[in-house]
Amino acid sequence: xxxxxxxxxxxxxxxxxxxxxxxxxxxxxxxxxxxxxxxxxxxxxxxxxxxxxxxxxxxxxxxxxxxxxxxxxxxxxxxxxxxxxxxxxxxxxxxxxxxxxxxxxxxxxxxxxxxxxxxxxxxxxxxxxxxxxxxxxxxxxxxxxxxxxxxxxxxxxxxxxxxxxxxxxxxxxxxxxxxxxxxxxxxxxxxxxxxxxxxxxxxxxxxxxxxxxxxxxxxxxxxxxxxxxxxxxxxxxxxxxxxxxxxxxxxxxxxxxxxxxxxxxxxxxxxxxxxxxxxxxxxxxxxxxxxxxxxxxxxxx
Amino acid sequence: xxxxxxxxxxxxxxxxxxxxxxxxxxxxxxxxxxxxxxxxxxxxxxxxxxxxxxxxxxxxxxxxxxxxxxxxxxxxxxxxxxxxxxxxxxxxxxxxxxxxxxxxxxxxxxxxxxxxxxxxxxxxxxxxxxxxxxxxxxxxxxxxxxxxxxxxxxxxxxxxxxxxxxxxxxxxxxxxxxxxxxxxxxxxxxxxxxxxxxxxxxxxxxxxxxxxxxxxxxxxxxxxxxxxxxxxxxxxxxxxxxxxxxxxxxxxxxxxxxxxxxxxxxxxxxxxxxxxxxxxxxxxxxxxxxxxxxxxxxxxxxxxxxxxxxxxxxxxxxxxxxxxxxxxxxxxxxxxxxxxxxxxxxxxxxxxxxxxxxxxxxxxxxxxxxxxxxxxxxxxxxxxxxxxxxxxx
Numbered sequence: 279x280x281x282x283x284x285x286x287x288x289x290x291x292x293x294x295x296x297x298x299x300x301x302x303x304x305x306x307x308x309x310x311x312x313x314x315x316x317x318x319x320x321x322x323x324x325x326x327x328x329x330x331x332x333x334x335x336x337x338x339x340x341x342x343x344x345x346x347x348x349x350x351x352x353x354x355x356x357x358x359x360x361x362x363x364x365x366x367x368x369x370x371x372x373x374x375x376x377x378x379x380x381x382x383x384x385x386x387x388x389x390x391x392x393x394x395x396x397x398x399x400x401x402x403x404x405x406x407x408x409x410x411x412x413x414x415x416x417x418x419x420x421x422x423x424x425x426x427x428x429x430x431x432x433x434x435x436x437x438x439x440x441x442x443x444x445x446x447x448x449x450x451x452x453x454x455x456x457x458x459x460x461x462x463x464x465x466x467x468x469x470x471x472x473x474x475x476x477x478x479x480x481x482x483x484x485x486x487x488x489x490x491x492x493x494x495x496x497x498x499x500x501x502x503x504x505x506x507x508x509x510x511x512x513x514x515x516x517x518x519x520x521x522x523x524x525x526x527x528x529x530x531x532x533x534x535x536x537x538x539x540x541x542x543x544x545x546x547x548x549x550x551x552x553x554x555x556x557x558x559x560x561x562x563x564x565x566x567x568x569x570x571x572x573x574x575x576x577x578x579x
Numbered sequence: 580x581x582x583x584x585x586x587x588x589x590x591x592x593x594x595x596x597x598x599x600x601x602x603x604x605x606x607x608x609x610x611x612x613x614x615x616x617x618x619x620x621x622x623x624x625x626x627x628x629x630x631x632x633x634x635x636x637x638x639x640x641x642x643x644x645x646x647x648x649x650x651x652x653x654x655x656x657x658x659x660x661x662x663x664x665x666x667x668x669x670x671x672x673x674x675x676x677x678x679x680x681x682x683x684x685x686x687x688x689x690x691x692x693x694x695x696x697x698x699x700x701x702x703x704x705x706x707x708x709x710x711x712x713x714x715x716x717x718x719x720x721x722x723x724x725x726x727x728x729x730x731x732x733x734x735x736x737x738x739x740x741x742x743x744x745x746x747x748x749x750x751x752x753x754x755x756x757x758x759x760x761x762x763x764x765x766x767x768x769x770x771x772x773x774x775x776x777x778x779x780x781x782x783x784x785x786x787x788x789x790x791x792x793x794x795x796x797x798x799x800x801x802x803x804x805x806x807x808x809x810x811x812x813x814x815x816x817x818x819x820x821x822x823x824x825x826x827x828x829x830x831x832x833x834x835x836x837x838x839x840x841x842x843x844x845x846x847x848x849x850x851x852x853x854x855x856x857x858x859x860x861x862x863x864x865x866x867x868x869x870x871x872x873x874x875x876x877x878x879x880x881x882x883x884x885x886x887x888x889x890x891x892x893x894x895x896x897x898x899x900x901x902x903x904x905x906x907x908x909x910x911x912x913x914x915x916x917x918x919x920x921x922x923x924x925x926x927x928x929x930x931x932x933x934x935x936x937x938x939x940x941x942x943x944x945x946x947x948x949x950x951x952x953x954x955x956x957x958x959x960x961x962x963x964x965x966x967x968x969x970x971x972x
Contacts, residue, residue, distance in 0.1 A: 315781050316780045316781050317780070318650070318778055318780060320646065327789055328789065330785065330788075332788065332789050332790055332791065332794075333785075333788040333789065333790045333794050334788075334794070336783060336784070336785040336788075338783060338785075339783045340781075340783060341778035341779065341780065341782060341783070341784055341785075341786075342783075342784070342785040342786070342787075343646060343649050343778060343785075343786050343787060344785070344786065344787025344788060344789075345642060345645075345646065345672075345787070346642070346668055346669065346672060348638070349638065349639065349642040349669070351639070352634060352638070352639035352640075352642035352643050352646070353642050353643075353645075353646040354646075355604075355632050355634070355639070355643050355646075356602065356604065356632065356642060356643035356644060356645065356646030356647040356648075356649075356650075357646045357647065357649070357650055359602045359604070359630035359632050359643065359647050359652070360601070360602055360630075360646070360647035360648075360649075360650035360651065360652035360654075361650060361780075362630055363601035363602055363628075363629060363630045363647070363652050364601065364650065364651055364652060366650070366780055368780075369780040386635060386636065386639075387635070387636075387638075387639050387642070389635065390634055390635035390636070390639055393635070394632070394633060394634070
């Protein structure tokens with residue numbers, strides 16, 4: 279029987295206020311399992327502001343600092359500077375921010391934090407829209423997706439622009455570590471968190487976190503949908519350590535994206551031609567990723 | 580003590596050095612830059628053991644200070660004008676979090692049009708954010724007030740952030756002899772920050788949080804009560820400062836020759852020094868005039884302002900700032916304070932020195948003459964080209 283690799287210690291209480299099937303709630307739980315109790319989490323305005331429950335309670339067994347939506351990167355630099363100034367050793371400084379708070383309004387502070395080599399971990403939990411305010415499109419919303427501000431009516435066909443490539447933006451800053459994570463693959467998730475935890479310097483995670491009310495799917499299907507996101511190639515799992523990319527899940531043939539899209543009502547207006555366009559894009563992106571991995575492996579380091 | 584020839588900006592830097600700040604974060608903006616350049620030098624040479632976090636905006640600078648303060652560090656930042664305006668959301672955040680950040684503000688005009696001259700409109704626009712605000716008139720007062728600001732901001736009955744505002748160029752880039760106290764004496768006045776209401780690694784706690792209307796008002800009221808305690812705590816802090824360093828700057832509203840004055844001019848910042856000499860001239864000519872300096876603007880020294888009404892029938896308020904559709908911001912405050920005074924002097928609002936205009940003795944004399952004349956109280960915009968009221972006219 280395979281040995282369980284995920285720490286049994288729970289640093290998140292069950293009494294949080296997330297929706298059923300919430301990907302971000304599951305991600306926080308796994309993240310803290312990987313990091314351990316000596317962790318301070320800085321959280322901007324996002325679903326987790328509310329999920330943690332209102333004053334005077336908290337759902338986490340670690341320190342939690344609120345910061346405005348656009349300031350997470352700067353908050354991490356401040357926390358780390360204070361920890362260093364006060365001689366606090368072995369403390370994980372971690373940001374846990376939504377996609378809007380990262381790829382849109384928080385991009386400047388994130389870039390600043392990466393550029394000044396802040397010794398901290400930034401986690402972007404990506405539910406692909408402004409979910410806490412009620413499903414408005416963000417820069418991380420994928421092409422064609424319905425949101426309340428990219429309606430499907432009067433000739434409009436969901437979001438007309440493609441999703442912003444946050445990993446490419448982050449990698450351009452040469453962090454010591456960057457990875458994609460998916461709570462549907464908890465062993466891979468926690469292993470990466472543990473690996474990042476033990477490194478020094480700026481570290482970044484892009485977590486895909488399904489949102490049942492925002493993506494319009496049955497909340498019992500969060501794990502299955504998350505698995506499809508990776509196994510269709512839409513959200514490949516990889517890590518980049520000191521610039522070397524390594525894909526951490528390969529299953530041979532990619533599943534058709536239509537399976538993933540059909541499971542969510544936010545895509546139900548897509549035509550067969552739309553789906554074929556997405557499929558073509560995913561295939562090309564996957565080939566590019568394989569190519570990058572091959573090049574990195576063959577490069578002396 | 581050592582007498583050093585320092586600019587107002589360097590007086591800020593030396594005060595932060597003596598306060599043994601642990602985290603500094605700032606973004607360059609004229610005319611603030613030399614404050615943080617000097618601090619960067621102190622850190623580089625090892626004279627100051629602090630983390631200097633260079634950031635990509637003023638917004639991030641203040642967030643760095645807030646987050647560092649949330650973990651228990653003593654923090655300092657400095658900015659001017661547009662930089663302060665960019666910080667605005669976080670200016671509120673710092674007081675809401677009850678983080679005792681101290682910020683040097685080099686008061687500079689707000690654009691457009693671009694102008695780097697002295698003007699209080701930048702920090703006046705932050706007056707409702709829950710920060711303690713000081714306005715000072717000399718480089719010595721800069722240094723002393725920054726040290727007092729740390730003590731006050733971190734005081735267990737206060738725990739609010741504080742700004743020490745100095746006029747661009749008149750102080751920031753003008754050198755004066757400044758008595759720089761020795762580090763050990765400053766340590767006795769300003770011990771390390773107490774660790775209270777801060778995050779501790781390994782312990783569950785949330786700073787910030789969210790609430791419904793039930794608890795929200797409690798948080799706001801607690802901050803308001805803390806602000807209301809500032810005048811008394813500041814009196815104690817200033818008395819102790821005087822006892823240790825033998826120097827005082829006269830509390831929240833230092834007054835000059837106001838006894839039996841018919842007319843009093845209320846000033847802020849550097850124009851006070853000029854106005855003091857004009858009061859002497861006018862007194863010598865037999866005019867019963869006096870002066871009061873709004874050194875502490877937040878919290879507003881309401882009781883001290885009411886006492887100005889004891890003899891004066893006319894009070895003029897010289898704002899180096901403007902509001903639109905209202906008299907000057909300090910004039911508004913003075914008027915409101917006098918409403919409940921036993922006597923009701925007429926209040927005249929002067930908007931002067933805007934955008935770095937010199938406020939000369941000639942101009943101050945003009946203000947007193949206007950005040951003493953039989954004109955109805957109103958708001959006067961001075962220095963306007965078309966009116967021909969020239970600073971050096």
